[in-house]
Each structure stands twice: as C-alpha cells, then as structure tokens.
Amino acid sequence: MLSAMPAAQPLAASVPAVAPALARPELLAPAGDWECARAAVENGADAIYFGLERFNARMRAHNFTHADLPALMAFLHQRGVRGYVTFNTLVFADELAAAEEYLRVIIAAGVDAAIVQDIGICRLIRQLSPDFPIHCSTQMTITSAAGVAFARDLGAQLVVLARENSLADIAKIRAGGEATSTSLPLEVFVHGALCVAYSGQCLTSESLGGRSANRGECAQACRLPYELIADGEKVDLGDRRYLLSPQDLAGIDVLPDLVRAGVASLKIEGRLKSPEYVASITRVYRTALDRVLGAPTAAATPRAPESASPAAADPHYELQMAFSRGLYTGWFRGIDNQALAHARFGTKRGVFLGTVAHVGRETVSLRLAAPLKPGDGIVFDAGRPDEREEGGRVYQVVVAGDEATLHFGHGDIDWRRVQAGQRVWKTSDPALERELHATFAGEQIRFQRPLHLEVHGRAGTPLTLIARDGRGHVAKVASALPLTPADKQPLKLERLRHQLGRLGGTPFTLGDFSSLLEGDVILPVSELNRLRREVVAELDRQRAAPPRWTLVEAASRATSWSASTPPRAASAPVATQSAADGPDVVAVIRLPEQLEAAWSAGVRTLYCEFENPKHYRTTVARFRELQATDPWSDRSASSIWASAPRVFKPGEEWILQQVRSCAADGYLVRNYDHLAFFAADRKRGDFSLNVANPLTADYFLARFGLERVTASYDLNLAQLEALLQSAPGASFDITLHQHMPMFHMEHCVFCAFLSDGKDYRDCGRPCETHRVALRDRVGAELPLKADAGCRNTVYNNRAQTGAEYASRLIALGARHFRIEFVNESADEVARTLGRYQQLLRGEISGAELWRELRLINQLGVTRGQMETAPQLLSRPHS
Template sequence: MVPECRVPPARPAWLPELLAPAGDWDCVRAAVENGADAIYFGLELFNARMRARNFTVEELPALMEWLHLRGVRGYVTFNTLVFEPELPQAEALLRAMMVAGVDAVVVQDVGVARLVRMLSPDFPMHASTQMTITSAAGVDLARELGCQLVVLARECSIPEIRRIQETQARHPAGRPLPLEVFVHGALCVAYSGQCLTSESLGQRSANRGECAQACRLPYGLVADDRPVPLGDRQYLLSPQDLMGLELLPELIRAGVASLKIEGRLKSPEYVANVTRAYRQALDRLAAMARTPEELPPVWNVDPETRYGLEMAFSRGLYTGWLRGIDNQALVHGRFGKKRGVYLGEVVRVENGSVILAAVGPVRPGDGVVFDAGHPEVEEEGGRVHAVEPVGRDGSDVARLRLRFGHGTIRWARVRPGQKVWKTSDPALERSWRRSFEGDQPRYCRPVIMRVRGQAGAPMELCVTDEQGRSVTVRSALRLEPARDRPLTPEVLQEQLGRLGGTPFYLAGLECALEGSVLLPFRELNRLRREAVAQLERLRKEPPRWTVRAEPVTGPRTRDEVSADGPAPAPGVPAGPALTVLVRSMEQLDAALNWGAETIYCDFENPKQYPAAVERVRRINAGRSRPATIWVAGPRICKPGEEWILRQLAASRADGFLVRNADQLYHFHGQRCVGDATLNVANHLAAAFFLERFGVERVTASYDLDADQLEALVRALPPGRVEVTLHQHMPMFHMEHCVFCAFLSQGHDYRDCGRPCEKHRVQLRDRVGALHPVKADAGCRNTVFNARAQTGAEYAGRLIRAGVRHFRIEFVEEPGDEVVRTLSRYAALLRGEIDGETLWRELRLVHQLGVTRGTLRRG
C-alpha cells in the first residue's frame, strides 16, 4: 500500500526556512518526510559533532541528489577549527562539496572561510554559531569573509535580533544578511566557539567536535570559601532544553530567515517529531496572515504537541535566551539528562507496586524512572505492566497504582515523595517512526501541469515544479476528435494527478485543448510517467559552482611566507619576551615592580582602567624602559553594550587586547593584539586579522598542541604569533550568571543585587577541584580551571620556530606568586633553566599542581 502523501500548503515569501539536523540516513528521511526545507549534516572530518554517525565523501553525491529530488537543501557543517597541516585536506573536502552540489557550507574557522572564497567566488557559505556572532559587527565580519547567512549565537534575545537587523538595514552594502537562529534542542551553557572546557580537562576540544559535555555534570558552589547549601540543585551549568515554538510569530516579525533545530546526535524519531511540530506551526501561521504584522501576538503550544516534544527529548523545555535573560529559570539545577514528561509523586509503596499522585498520562508499556534527587547514580525504573485507578484519597489529584514486571524494580530504593518521570512512550515512538519508514515519499512537493493541443496533432504536457523547473513532453499518438468521453479537465485531473510513489502532487492543471478531443489513457499515463522522470532527472542535477582548478594550499617555505604572507611586525624583539596578563590591581603592581614591559589588564570592571593606566604612567616616569599597558574588553559584545568600548577607549591605554568583531572594528587603526578568542588555528585566519585589521600579532588558539602550534608559527613571519605559556584555562564562558542564579532571588543584573561584587565564588567538581568563577562587565561568567597549566617544556622549540612573545596569565594569584612565576619564566627564556625543571618547580609551589597543558597530547 502506497503511503498517503502529505501535501504542504502554499507558503508566503516571509516564512522562514525550517532547518533540521541529520546525523545519518534515517534522520535525513525523518526530516524530509516531516517537512524540513533544508537539513544540515557533517562529514567524517571537520564537523562539530564527531560522535554522530555522519556521512562519507563517497556518499555525498547520492545524498545531494536525493535531497534535491525531494526539493530539500543540504548544508554541510564544516564548523570546526582547521590546523595548519590540515589545510590541504580541508581544500580537498571543500572541492568535493562543490562538485557534489552541496547548497552551502557552514564554517567556524576564519581561515576556512577565506579558503572557500579562494576556491570559489559563488559557493554559498554560512557563518556558524561557532563564530560567536552576537552583534551587527559580527555580521559585518561574516559579510567581509563572503558569507551569505549568519547563524547567531544562541544567547541572542529577540529584541537583540531586531537591533542587529535594524543596524544591518543601515549598512552601506545594502541588503542585510539573512539571520538564522536555533529554535529547539539542547542549549550549551557556554558560548559556542568560546568553550574550552573539554580541551582544558581532557584535550577533547569542542572546537574540534569532541565536546565531553562537562556542563551536564554536578557541581558544588563555594562562596567565600564556604559551601553554599543548594539542596537537590547540583547541576549548576546544565540549562533546560530550548523550545521556541510559542515565539514563532515574534521571530518571524524580527525578520529571522531560518529556524534551526538542534540534534545531530539525536534519534530519527526525535528529528521526525520536532520537525513536524515546527512545520505544522509554520504552515498554520502562513495560512492565517498575509504579512508578518498580521500574525497573532501570542502562539500557544497545544498540550499534545508539548507532550510529544517532551517525550522526544527534554531536560525541561524553556525559551532559552530568546525572551531575554532569566538565570533562575534557565537552569533549574536538578538534573542534567533526559527526563521526559512529569507524571507525579510517589504516595506510597505497597505489595510490589507504587501508588502515584498522577498529574500526567501513563499507560501500560510506558517507561518510567523514579527520581530520588541523585541522577548521577543509577536510578530505579522500568516498563509499566499495569495501571489501576485507586481513587483520589480526598485530593483533586488522581491516584494510580503502577505495577511492574517481577524483579525489575528494587523497591527498597523507592520512597514516598520521589518524582516519577515518563521516559518512553512506545506507541508514540512507533507513530514517529512510521512517518518516515520505507522508500515511498510521504511529504510531497507541488507541480503545475499544462496541456494543449488539437485534433490531428500530438498533445503537449508541460510540468513545472515549485522551484520553477519545467519539462515538456509530447504524445506519440495524435489527438483525435472525441465522439464520447472527451479529455475534460476533470478527466485530465484524474489521470495526470496519479502521482503516487513520486515526490510530487498535482497542485494545479491548465487545460488548453482545442475542441473535444481524446487520447488513450495508456498514452496519458505514459506521458505523465515520462514527464515525471524528466523532471526528477532535472531536479537531481547539482547546482554548478565555480571552482578554481589550481590547488591553493600546501607546504610553504620561509621565502614563500615572506613573499605572500603578512609583513613582518614592526619592533619585533630579537629574542623572546614575556607579556603579562593581570586581573587585579595587586597583580598589576606586582608585575610593574618585577619589571614587566608589556602588561595586559583584564579587569572585571573597565571603569578601573584609567586608574591602572595612570599607575603605569607614574611608574614609567622613573624607569629607563617604560612598560606599555594594554586593556582588554569582554569576550562578547551585544547590542546596547557600546558603552564598554567607550570605557576602554577613555582609558588612554597604549593598546588594546581585542577579542571580537566589535573591538576589531572599533579600535582599528590603533595598536591592537588579537586574543585567543579569535580562534586562530592556521595562517589564513592569522593573515586576515593581521592584514585587514592591522593587529600587531595574534594569540594562537588554545586548541593547538605543540606540533600544530609550531606549524602555524612557521607559516607566518617571526613575531606575528603570541603564545600563552602559563595560564588557568578559561573553560566555560557563559551568558548564564552563577552568582545571580544561586546567590540571589533576582533574574538578571537589574534585580540580582550584584552578588558578584560581594562574593568570591568557585565551582567544586566531582574530584574536589575548585574552579574560580569571574563575572565581566556584561555580567557574563567565566569559569577558570583550578589548575594552572604550563607549556614551559616547549618554549625552546617555539622560539626556534619564530615565537617572540610568550604570555603569562594570572587569575587569583597574590602579588608574591606573580613575581615568583614571572621570575622563573624569565629565567627559562634566558636559558638559565629548562622547561622540565620549571614545570617541576611550579608543581611544588602550586597547591593543586600545574599540568603540562594542552600543548602536550596524550
């Protein structure tokens, strides 16, 4: 039996694209058969979900043919950093995409974006959310790189999206770049592209698709050296999952061009259910309004849809940051894994069964779990065998007895008061799977048919699809005058509309036959089949992108680097020099007294910068070799935060440690150093910042090990790459504020009482390490690794490669430790001690020890 074809309604131009995830072929079918306009997927390399099954390069042509036949676009996620030795491999992969007819590539790495444009002037490119774009300046940067669409950071609210759109509308380049936002799925607590947690703790970089999900683990909160009692709230960094379904009218009015569903690691059933929910909502909105302004102000999610979304995957559903910041609501802290639908509380346990105060639906066969408040340990749960009503016990809440298979539940571990969650609904899961099983198309695309002809001539059938492609076929037999049963529009509609088993449905028929004529039905059927076959072949043809024939990457000699790379930096020291990053006035004084010559100030409050600059100027008056002071801004800049840039400028510092697009544009023409937040991993990325913005040098990405770092340094003139040799790695960088969420009753900075100004806060992990938490001027939090790391053993090798600036970063170290650390690293650079000796010394003087860091793999 041929499955019924689901027919989409006509859609207005203002309706956003619906973009669904696909980790494998089943997910592709699940997305397409449930109404996705486009899918995004990864190949076996360079994608941010390396744990997904992904696709091979060999599969790519067939996959794109199948998608284009079904009227669906396919975007390849190339959204990781690419190291210098990998550039030829990246080039080969990009060429394969272009030849296969991929509709767009989604990139994180600025160097990869440049590589795309070196290879092709017209291959579509999207800026990944891994680019951490939160402002109009970020969009401008993506435009300069040649992107055609920008995926905004998940932390952008709808008002901020509107402001970005408004600023774009005034851009001299003209038409604003389309914006894409995530509307459903897991939320990363850290900014994508700025999370170094997995790299810091286990050398599994999120910027390389190997996130270990440390945000989903339990943490303790320590304020001013005392544990903060939080009860059952242990998952302090695990946000609820995003659900933006109720905000679709607002997102459409904000001008969002594409709505993205997260989930390349999720099941095909999840993809099917979530895609269908958003497809149905979008189509209903399209049917009720001619313009976005006519859409209803509020869009309510019906209980059945919400139930399905919770069952598909849910850690709790919330609107994320789309409505703005609410730190209390974003992270409930009670669990960090899938729960599903809340069923109620255990009233009592008796006779191998449980009495439930039920607030949710439960049936035999459903899977449930008993929540004892400790989700980090194995929990009791199983399939329900029987459900029996037992009355209400004087309560408005129904009481149900749930029975389970013998031996499946250890009843001694189940207690009254425990919460019960439904984690599986087999009947619902079967219905999701039926929506995409088999080879027959279920979600069909419209075609228009036109017939014309006259007696004595062949009949002509023209078929046009929704994308404007047309084919025309002619009958082998001539039309004859009809004495009875002529080809009326109704007859033609009946015969030509038999499109079962194809990805089409007949949306309209124009009949231009002259007089009363007929043609045998077998010939009509042959015409229809031939036209459909031709149209299918036409739809499968890949788009033709311009591709440069000559290779553009490969090993480069020093002479080639000098000839075609950025110019050598002015004033590069002949030998290695230390730069120092401090985060307090005490550390600044210590660095100055020690004799530091290049100091970066990274204070939480930029209003302190003028005083810091003045202090350096005063000390310089008595020094033969004056120190330069550079000030750093926050890692993130959002609309409305331009005051921070003005504060930095007003400090009259010698230069700026720039961390994002806003700072690159604002301080262009002044002395600047690019920080590690720019994610420079190859010479193409480095050259962009060095040449386009004139930064004196760039700080290498913290994702590089020693071999990769050396390859990057050798691909650039000496002195153009700064290396952080000693630091507490900044792990999580979050819009979420731990101070507000767990040390106040407020929702954001307006009503939290600013506990960040009163308390010193740390997160205690499962092994007892205390990771410092700092808040910046935008109320964003950074969690620093408790243990410092050193690359001291690689200093000599990097000096020989061409590194001239080595950075030492401090977080909470007292002044005497700053002096001691700087003295020992200065001795290292002078050759008085070796790297291993310094590492062993540092291990002895640091309470938690010092790791060898991410430069050392394995």
Template structure:
C-alpha cells in the same frame, strides 16, 4: 534609526517561509528527516566536524546521498565546523574538492582560513558561517559576508529582539546575508566556539568535535569559602533543551531564513519526531491568516517533543535572559514527560496522580533527586484507575522497592507506540512525504495539450500530449478532471499543488494521454533533480597560493632543529585582572601589560597608574653632563568583553575612553570599532593555522595574534614554521578560561532576579567558585555584560617548551592571572623572567610552581611526538 523602524514595520507584515534544517548522523536519520518534511539536512563526514562521536557519513557516501536528497527536493550541507591545524590544511583542501565535486549544497565552517581556502578554489560554492564562529551582531554578519560566506548561523544566545535588530540593521546597511537560527535541541551553556572546558579538563577540544559535556555534570557552589546549600540543585551549568515552537511566529517575523534542529548525535526516531512537529507547525503558520497567528503549542506537540528527548523544554534566550528559568539545575540528562509524584507504595505498586497519559508497555524512571547515581525504572505492566489516582505495577523483580519513596518524581522515558508510529514514517522505499508541484495547462482544439510543471526548488519541465486536443461533445476537461488526473501522484515524491487551467474552449484528450503526461512529468523532474550541482572548481588554484612567506632566516643545527640565525630579544607580557596585580607587574618591570577587568570604568585608573609609573621610571638622572633613560616605558592594552551584541557599543566606547595604548581584539565588532587603534588579536579569534593568521594580520593590521589555546606544542611548532613567528604571542601560563556564557550563575543562584536589572549584583559582593566532582574549585567571574567565565582551578604552564619556541623565532610570551594575590603574582613573574633570561629551565620552573604541565593541548598534556 528611523529607517530601521520603518524596515521593522514593513517586516511585521511580511512572512517569508523559512526552510527547515534537520540533523543526520547516518542514512536512517537522513531518511527520517526527508520523510518528515526537512527542506535540508546537515551531516558530518569522518573528519573535521564538531560531532566526532556521531556515526557520520564517509566521502564515498556523498554521490549516492546527494542524489537521494536532491531527488526528494532536499539540500545537503556538510559540517566542516572545527578548527584546522597547519599540517591538516593540505588534507582539508583535498577533502573540500571532493565535497564540492559531489554536488553538496553548502559546507558549514568555523575556521576563517578554511573559508578563505574554499573561496580561493571555488568562486560560487556556498559557505555557511557556523555558530562556532560566535556571530552575535550585524558587524559579525558583515565580517562573514566579506569573508565570502553566503549564510550566517547566529549564536544561540541571540534573542528574538536581537535577531530582528541584526536583520534590520543589515538591510539598513545594504547587507543581504540570510540568517539561520537554532530552533530546537540541546543548548550549550557556553558560547559555541568559545568553550575550552573539555580542552582544559581532559584535552578534548569542543573546537575539534570532542566535547566531553562537562556542563552536564554536577557542581557545588562555594561562596566566600563556604559551600552554599542549594538542596537538589546540583547541575548549575546544564540548561534545559531549546524549544522554539511556542515562539515560531515571532521567529518567522524576525526574518530568519532557516530554522535549524540540533541533534546529530540523536537517533532517527528523534529526527523524525521533531522534524515532523516543526514541519506541521510551520506549514500551519504560513497558511494561517495574519490575524489568526498566535504563539501556541498543543499538548500533543509538547508531548512528542518531550518524548523525543528532553532535559526540560524552554525557549532558551529567544524571549531574553531569565537566569531563574534557563537552568533548573536538578538534572543534566534526558527525562521525558513528567507523570507526577509517588503518593503511596504498596505491594510492588505505586499510586500516583497522573499529569500525563500512561499505558502498559511505557517506560518510566523514578527520580529521588539523585540523578548522578543509578535510578530505578522499567516497563509498566498495568495501569489501573483508583478514583483520581492511578495504580501502576511493574514486572516482578524489575524494581528495587527499597529505593522507592513517597514523593519521588516519575518520568515517562519511553513510549513504544509513539516510537512505532515514528519509525513507520520513514520505513520502506516508497516516498511518504510529498512536496507540491504547480502545473499550468495550455491548449485549444487542434493543438497539443501542454503542461508546464514547477517544483518548490525551481525546477521546471514542459510535457505535451502526443495527440492534439479535440472539441468536446460531452465531458470536456474541467478543473476537477485535470486535478484528479494530474493529482494521482501516489508512490512519488510529489503531490499536486496549484493547477492553473488556461485551456481555451471545451476540449478533450484521452485519459490515457493525461496519465502518460503525468508520468512523464514525474520522470523528467526526478531526472532533473538528481543531477549533481556543478560548482566552479579551479584546477590550478591551491593552498600554496594563500600561505604566507615565513620571512625568517634559519640554519640547521646538528640536533636537527631549525634555529633563528640571529635570535631577537624576547618579551614577557602580563595580563592582570585587578589594580593590585597591575601594580605588582609594574614593580616587576614588565614592559607590556594587558588589563581585563570586570568593570571597564576602572581602566581609566589603570592607565593613569601606568602613566605615573612611566614618569617615575623615565626619571632623568644626572651623570656628569649626560642624562639617560633608566628603562623602557610600560605599554598598556585593555580588553573589551568577549561578546558584543546589538546595542552594546556603549561598552566599547567606555573601554576606549580610558585612552590606553591599545586594545585586545576578541570579536568581529572589536575589529571594526578599534580599527584605527593599536590592536592585538586575542585567543578568542581562534587562530589555529597560517591562513587564519594571515587574514587577521594583513586585513586588519593587528600587531600580533594570540595563538589558539587548542594548539599543542607540535601544532604550535607547525604554526611558527608556516608563517612569520613574530606575528604571534603564546600564553605560557594561565588558568584556562573554560566556560564563557550568557548564563549568569551569580544571578541564578545568589538572587531571585531574572537578569542584571533585578539581581542586586551579587557578583560585586561575593567570591564564587564551582567545585566539581573531583574537588577542584573553578573560579567564577562576571564581566560588564553580566556574562560569566569559569576559569580552571589549576593553573597550567608551557614552561618546558619555551626554549624550543624561542629557537623557532617566537618573541612574545604571555602569562595571565585571575585571582592571585600580589605576592603570588610577583613570585610567578620573577620565575618566568628568570626562565626567559635562561637562568632556570622550564622543568625547574614547573617544579617550583607545582603547576599542571599543559599548554592548550588538544589531547592530554603537552607531549612532543
């Protein structure tokens, strides 16, 4: 720790300039980013990216796009940040070869298997670990580094303190991977890569780029069976937008190497506006003396950011957790700049005490506390001062005045003048944002003038005069003259940075020769920059080299199905979330139980209950002179919390202290902490293809892997036929864990506290559900780290597909409970036992339990094509 402290102190006095990464959904957005100072852009193609609703580029665009970006000194990263299914791997391999050949600077990846595939076909092509990989600690960074990644995008939930700790601990352990941090844009309430809400509610997976934004919808809070009156607070899961401008100095000090702006679904005006604000702020920060660095946001910067897009701007988790401020809960859509409240309404005019500038032509909306319905608004026709108040009038017929009330809030949603200025920043073909060139000149009388030029990204060119320097009788080449001539870089992507004059004596060369040299410098640099990156690409390496051997005998039945020649016995695994459910599972004879409790201290009691139960079940009964075992003892695995942050190893120690038979592995920290224990990989590892499965199974020795909840029945079949089926278990009954989030709903709306230190722990006193617009009441639970999970109100089953999965060799089936009473648990367990014993069919079970007929589908209910 002393060494860590020393590193922290050293870093406090060293500011390295982070790069600025901007989003681009199309060509216009790419130009907007480049012309406003982005160092790199990230963009999706038409497949495998987490913003499938964006316009996106195509593979055919890549050569031209990369040439444009590189000629302007900007890098381009392709987002391939979704899970990849087994039958998509071959297409993904071709896709990757195209991306690498086009000279793309990096690819942003979520899927572990795709990271492996990239590193197999190219040893040097850069891989950036997406925020979808849910990396929240230095152990996660090391995992990414061992996987072959070159940069890690941290989870948005990491605070400044945690980012610094991760950076310092990496240095202490000898790791060197750069860290990228989101600095601005929309905040997902759930951890990226751990949100199954769109999947559960509509078959549109966020892990497949199809997020339906259920977090932006209104919810009612049902506390102990009664709806809590929260007045105008309905959007309980909709965070304000992230704005890290005010903490920019601390972000730079934290060691982040790249600052990322969210927004691939946004317009080019947004990209231009936000990029320019952060570019200018970052440049000012890097140029300012250390003693003058302060956390500050000007009114103009704040105005520009709010007009670009705003659900309210907030520093997110950078300053730590503040559940009272992160989610204001009053709306979940764009607002803009707050203007004030309506004081009077008369003659189709409103009187307001303005809190922000307003002019004719601006667009406004009236907010009466019901953002879920159509709101009144329109263009301002006239603005007149009336003492301290302002009278605002609109075009005739534009506003339904019967829906406007005293007290309504006014928001400025559009500023055409600002939009015009922003659009001008990237209009036309002449470069408007110029990057500095550093030039050194050398020479003396009788030899040619030499100019060595370097750009920001490391390109270097040498240009010499065609005639030798002469001794100057008057007007020799001075610093000012050289800067004047070499600085004439208008209409180019360059501007003069530092010019170092190393000339010996007073010499001169014709001005025309200086102009020619300057033009040659520009031409040579542009030629050098436009060359595509040449990454290594192994022609003979292919996907099939990485695919595991299935190692299961099959025979072809007349129906056309492959079935195991010798079907092994199948097992039913039960996950419980309290001690009563555990006892019920034991009474039902379950041989493998998983416990996921809010308080891991109760795991010790759970283990004792199982051991005591085993002693009873292991009773020896006399049978003549023989003694025989009555049944197989129950094995108990316990689950640590899904997220682990720096300083939270005490939770893992508390989990291990229960001395369970094994542990559910849910993140990269668990892989390391429980490396010497029996372990099962849980669904949160997002195992969706055989390459990912092989990595976890064989690199970490996991006994089994839980198949991703993003897989439908067809994709599960593909997984089981492309790798050994005994690697897996499949959850066939559960309340889907939809949102898993740092935001604590209990704290935010059942207390006045900011976090666990002052909230009074309402999660331990109340049963809470979130009622959505169709009346479904989704179950809310907290874990020991105060992170909340919202479970789908309706349980779902894959019972109808169990027989097919058994035929394919699957042996392990899991069912999960949340808040079911013991009698419900007993009945459900009995039904699934009968199903696996062949006593009832899946259709009969489904009808009996009246469950949603769904099994982790990507689109809609499970349907076999």
C-alpha cells in the same frame, strides 16, 4: 517541591498564523546517518545538515563518508531537500592540504553549502570556488550586525547566529545590516540541547582532557554536578547541583515571532540523536511552521491508527518524549537566569507524571499529570540523577477516582529505593516510537511536496504539460497524439486535475493547477497518464543533477601565508619587533592590584581584563605614574592594553566606550565589533579569535591591521609548532602560563543561585560582593568571574605551563609569551613573572621551572593542552 522547578514553559498546541506575505523560513534538520536523513526527509525537512569523517563538530556521530556524497545528494535533491556539510571545526596548519582535498570533493559533489567555523577555511573555499555557498557556523560566535558584516566580507551567504541572541537582538541585527547594506540571511537554532557556553568559546573539554569542542570532541562537562562555593563556604542549594546544565531549547512558542523577524532558516539540533528523534522533532515543527504560515503541511505524514495518543494532539508531549531535560524558550525572550537552568538534573527525563503518594507491594500510587498506559517506561526521581535510578516498564494502570496505581513486573524494581514524595517521569512511549519509526522505514515515499501544473493546447495540436516544482526546476512534455474536438466528456479542469494529480509513489503532490486549453477537446486517458509519468521523470532527472559550482585548478590553492590578502588596513603606528630580537614577557592581569607586582618584576607590556571596566582608568593612570617615575624605563618600550568583554551584543556600545575612555596604549580585539570599534587604535588579537592556521592569522593581521594575534588555545605543541613553521613567529602571542578560561557563558551563576533576580536589573549584583567558585566532582574549585556584560567565565583552578617547550618555540621564531593570572596575590605574580623572564633569558631551563612550579603551587600545575597525547575526560550520557 515540583512547583519550585521552573520547568518547561507551556508550548502552544495551536500556534497562531501570521501574515501570509512573510517569507517562508527553511526547516533544517540534523542527520547523523542514512536513517536520520530519511527520517528528516519523510517528515518534512527542507534541508539537512550532516558531517563527514573529519572536520565536523560532532565526531561522535556516525557521520557520512565523502564516498557517500553523490548518492546522498542525489537522494536529497530528488526529494526537493538541500544538503549542507558541517565543516565546522578549527583546522590546524598541518591539516590545510587535507582540508583542501575534502573541500574539493564536497564542492564537486554538488553539496548545497558548507557550514564553516574557521575563518581560514572560509578564505580557502573562496580561493577554490567563487560561488560555492558558505554558511558561517554558530561556532563563529556571531552575535551582532558587525559579525554579520564580517561574514559577508569573508564571502559568506548565511550566518548562524549564537543561540544567546534574543528576538530583540535579531531585530537589531537585521536592522543594522539593512542600514549598512551588509545584511545576510540569518539562521537560528529553534530546538534541541543548549550549550551553556558560547559556541566557539568553550575550552572546558580542552582544558580538562585535551578534547576540544572546537574540534568536535566536547565531553559535556556542563552536564555534570557542581557545588557553589561563595567566599570559601559551600552554598546550600538543596538538590540543585547541575548548575551549568540548561533546559533544552524549544522555540515552538516563538515561531510566529521568528517568522516575523525574517529568520531565513530554523535549525534543529541533534546529530547525535536517533532517527526517531529526528522524525519526531521535524514533523512537529513542520506542522507548526505551516500553521504559522497559514498553509497546510505539504503532505503531512499520516499517524498510525494507534496514535489516539497524547502525541497526536499535543506537540509539547511529543517534544518531551523525544528528548527533554525540561523545555524552555532559551534566550529568545531575553535573559531569565532563574528559568534557564533548573539545576536538578542534566539528563533526559521526558514527561512529568506526578509525585509518588503511596508505595505498596510492587506498586506505587500517584495522581497522574499526564497519560500513561501499560508498556510505557518510567523512572523514579530521587534527586540523585548521578546515581543509579529505579524505573521500568509499567505492567498495569488501575485508576480509582483521581489516583492511579501502577503495577510492575515481579523483581523489576528495588522497592527499598522508592519512597513517597519522589517525582515520576515517563521516559518511554513504545507506541509513539513505533509510529515514528513507521514514518521513515523502508523505501516508501511519504512526504510529498507541491507540484504546480499547467496545460496548453487546442484541437489539432498536442497537449503541452508544464510542471514546476517550486525549486527552480521546470519540465515540459507534449502528447504524441493531437487533441481532438470533444463530443462529450471534454477535458474540463476537474477531470484534468484528477488524472494528472495522481502522483502517489512520487515525491510530489498536486499543488496549483491551471488549464489553458482552448475549446472542448479530448485526449485518451492513457496519454494523460504517460504525460504525467514523463513530466515526473524529467523533474527527477533535473533535480538529481548536482549543482555545478565553479572549482579552480589545484595550482590556484591558497593554503600559505599572505595568499591573496588585501592590503593592510590603515591604523595607528605599530611598534614592531624583528625575529632577531629576544623573547619578551606579556603579563595578563585580572585584578588591579596585580599591576604593580608585574611592573616590579620588570614586565613592561601588560594586558588587562577587569570585571569592572571602571578599573581601566585608574589602572592606566597608575601605569603612567610608574612609567614617569622609572628612570630606566623607555616609555616607548612599555605599554598597557585594555580588553573589552569577550562577547558583544546589540546595545552594549557603552561598554566599549567606557573601555576606550581609559586611553590605554592599545586594545585587545576579542570579537568582530572590536575590529570596527578600535579600527583607528593599536590593537592585537586575543585567543577568542580562534587563530589556528596561517590563513586565519594572515587575514586578521593584513586586513585589519592587528599587530599580533594570540595562537588558539586548541593547539597542542605539535600543532603550535606547525603554525610557527608556516607563519612568522613574531606575529603571534603564545600563552605560556595561564588558568585556562573554560566556560564563557551568558548564563550568570551569580544571578541564578545567589539572588532571586532574572538579570542584572534585579539581581543585586552579587558578583561585586562575593568571590565565587564551582567545586567539581573531584573537589577542584574552579574560579568564577563576571564581566561588564554580566557574562560569566569559569577558569581552571590549576595553572598550566608550557615552560618545558619554550626553547623549541623560540627556535621557531616565537618572541611574545603571555603569562596570565586570575586571582593570584601580588607576591605570586611577581615571583612567577620573574622566573619566566629567567627562563626566556636562558638562565634556567624549562624542566627546572616545571619542577619548581609543581612544588610551590598549592594545586600544582599541568602541561594543559600543549601535551600532544590528551587524557580523555569521562562524559555523561547525552
């Protein structure tokens, strides 16, 4: 039933205004190519963001080239629009020199900022330029005031918050920053596709096909169908199979709240979308934002006469037609796991038209829930969106009473596949598409921004015209002729406003105007026209000139280890290991019962990650008992480490306190709050810090006193070797065996599909009573776990091993190798750890262990992301 589908919340067609004293946020639009850039500019974007050929998180977009930058930035700046380059991927050690050259081009071209994910790249930018703006990408997974403070310490000017932050979180983040004087302007995504996983923490495409989301190659596995397996049995969810595919974000209803919250930038997602999409979403939010601020749109793009269409009056309609998997406010209003993902499809649908009542001869009849006209495209929804669906152009619409009969062209539809009860969606509105295309086609300037003018002078002196564009540019020109006394028709305010405000064909429309002329004076109209043209030309010249950022000489570059790093932070005594020591095994356990198996296998360093933080106390206590009863154990050579949840959000301090209360020997740092909370403890960096190059590693080790950091899971063998060649190998934990943690998400599958609750307060905690997995299209059952913050992680069901590469890594100085487990039995844990210890002692070869693991593991093993040549993962249409 359609009523069971928690589809889009109603979006306000008329968004209320808020107090005019509040700051005006920037409207930031995506641009995958020149047409998209023009679409954004002509429909009111204050800024655009775009990628270049490399180092951006949308490598499937057309993207610009570095050779385009001068012309693109001149175009944007002349139109009063800022341009930000997305440099938002991890950068590997062997790419740092190329990254530096790219950054030099970007800075010299006068780009307004770079949007950056990699911490090492932030450091590199600051070495190259002390003043070039850095915007920390949402890929940095910043969810708290501590994350903002971390970004500020890196030298950033703005932070793009995680999409999972609510309005309440944003308020707490701002308050926390202001209380500690570590605040920065905040940017949030306001519209577009929602990633189900935390950006920067999704390893799904890497795990399944060697295509890293952290490298701009996401294969969108979240948009595929899955079955829910609980305690070994398939859960009947009806036609809900897209369990990880959220509805698209539409923040138009919460614009007043975002403005009140002081958000500095509102970001539209969509660098892979068409220019018509960019035009549509930008103009809808431009109009709505200006209405919120109580100001008219600077120069609203006029609609075509034919647009007595729903789009003219209903922003909801236009947003759905642009692209929609269902529209929802995302996490802005808090967590509602029942509404986030309706799970019925993962592809574009559009506007819901109704349900088929009758099927005739090449016709269907239904009660229309939205306008429809001949030429519109529709699709019949049979509840199997992964199969070919019937649909086509409507030839005729015949209305009789409250029911409409739709006629189609002969042979356009296979009527055997259309049945009563199927939902019908409007997927195409050609009239709206033509209207949108007309907003940016050609070279015509359509969107104009206010130009503030004032005139000075008196009889016998020139008339001086001063123009300000509101972006810091000021132009002043003086008339060639002096003002003369006027016998009649003096230059009164309205006459000046009319003559100097004739700004058609320019990027400007007349804003504030003031006349400070003394007495009744006159000047020829031709001279007024010349003044207007000259002042506009001068502003054009000023605006086209690129910002002049400081750029140091190449000799000052900082792409090596320990480059201009502050002294090591004070911390507890650190146990060190020299490169001459032999390699050791670190066991990562996720079930308390795996502890004794690891100990019995001879492993003396354990990392624990438990769903329930209460298990840390009992596990540490048992570890102490094992230490005390082992006559051969040197307690200083054994240690147990606890890890708090991978993501921290405001209000979750209790979880950190509970984890620390276990009195472990040390703690795994997994986010920016852990750096601060565990500052006085022994600590090591987990994989979630995304350490992919020596600059990032050095920053965590030297500035925050981490003993070691875990090498990023995005590194294949060649990239891992490059990292070890550029930094001391003993500084890293290398994960040699694991079930890759794929999706890490705020979306709780347990709550959404095993309860009727919205969140932890009313879900009944099914995560504590059921063992759950997601079964994918090839039958693989992927384990699902929840943490103390109710966030879910989906793990690869097949273990991956780097056993064949261990000797190469040891030769490069690696000494610490993580062997990770999820749901393995005690026997499996002990056997696996024993064999890896033999491998590291040289008693068996990597090839032998590889063959053995393939034989004894029911599902086999994979080499995972360490293989240099990835197998590409098929992806659905976006």
